[in-house]
Amino acid sequence: MTSLVHQRCSNHPAREAVVRCPECRRFFCRECVTEHSGRMMCASCVSRLAAGAGLQAGRSPGALWVGLALGGLLVAWLVFYYLGMALARIPSEFHGGPA
Numbered sequence: 800m801t802s803l804v805h806q807r808c809s810n811h812p813a814r815e816a817v818v819r820c821p822e823c824r825r826f827f828c829r830e831c832v833t834e835h836s837g838r839m840m841c842a843s844c845v846s847r848l849a850a851g852a853g854l855q856a857g858r859s860p861g862a863l864w865v866g867l868a869l870g871g872l873l874v875a876w877l878v879f880y881y882l883g884m885a886l887a888r889i890p891s892e893f894h895g896g897p898a
């Protein structure tokens with residue numbers, strides 16, 4: 800039962816295709832396409848183009864920033880952890896003890 804009138808989504812055979820990707824020439828349903836520079840493309844073509852653009856840019860500091868953020872979080876956690884330990888070790892007479 801092949802329908803020649805209605806194209807089916809390449810990812811969802813049960814769904815009717817509404818968009819044809821201009822890059823790979825395949826048909827997709829609405830959920831499988833996203834707008835990329837004014838054109839409706841499938842997710843794989845968008846990611847492929849985005850990866851190509853990132854490679855052309857040469858330097859994509861995404862991983863570097865993620866590492867820096869994680870390092871900063873770790874440092875902050877260590878600082879607060881040892882600060883808490885130091886505060887817990889302060890003897891009670893430090894607070895309002897005899898002068």
Ligand SMILES: [Zn+2]
Nearest residue numbers: 820823841844
């Ligand atoms: Zn495509």
Ligand SMILES: [Zn+2]
Nearest residue numbers: 808811828831
């Ligand atoms: Zn689909």
